Amino acid sequence: xxWLPQFAGDIASDLSISELSQxxxxxxxxxxxxxxxxxxxxxxxxxxxxxxxxxEREAPSNYVVRxxxxxxxxxxxxxxxxxxxxxxxxxxxxxxxxxxxxxxxDCLHYNWPCSDEQP
Numbered sequence: 001x002x003w004l005p006q007f008a009g010d011i012a013s014d015l016s017i018s019e020l021s022q023x024x025x026x027x028x029x030x031x032x033x034x035x036x037x038x039x040x041x042x043x044x045x046x047x048x049x050x051x052x053x054x055x056e057r058e059a060p061s062n063y064v065v066r067x068x069x070x071x072x073x074x075x076x077x078x079x080x081x082x083x084x085x086x087x088x089x090x091x092x093x094x095x096x097x098x099x100x101x102x103x104x105x106d107c108l109h110y111n112w113p114c115s116d117e118q119p
Contacts, residue, residue, distance in 0.1 A: 004068040005075040009095030011055065011063040011086060012112065017043050020055070020063070029085045031055075051078035065095060072099075076106065083108035 013020060021031045030048040047053040051069035058064045065082070069075040079097055086093045087110040094109035 003100040004070060005072045005097070005099075006066070006068040007075055007079050007095050007097040007106075008064070008066050009093060009109075010058075010112070011065055012061060012092040013063060014061045015091075017041075017045055017055075017057055021045055023089050023091075024085055027085045027088045029081070047078075047082065049078045049081045050074050053078060053082065065093075072097075072105075079106065079108055083110065086110060 015023060017033060021033055024031050024047070032046050032048070034044055034046050035042055036044060041057060043057075045055040047055065047067075051067045051074050053065065053067035055063045055065050067075065067078055067082075069078060075097055079095055083093065083095060092111040094107065094112040096104045097106040099105045
């Protein structure tokens with residue numbers, strides 16, 4: 001299977017998954033709550049931003065976000081859109097994009113340093 005451009009990161013929020021979905025909708029990001037036994041609490045959030053993006057609640061105040069797309073341009077556009085929406089909502093986050101060797105090629109964050117920056 002061919003490598004796909006991807007990003008991954010963390011979102012710090014005490015919002016429930018339904019509250020987070022509503023807040024993202026309020027700033028123009030379309031999302032859908034989905035159910036699966038593969039995710040914590042059986043629920044995850046799928047985002048519709050030009051890439052395959054999911055958010056999963058990992059802990060009471062933390063979400064994990066993962067995304068992939070067919071091109072680096074699509075992954076970059078999705079990363080910018082998601083980070084911009086989270087920043088508008090004053091939600092702390094750090095999301096890193098990776099190349100085929102898993103080297104970090106970009107990091108967008110708000111009130112949270114990326115892994116290669118000092119806190």
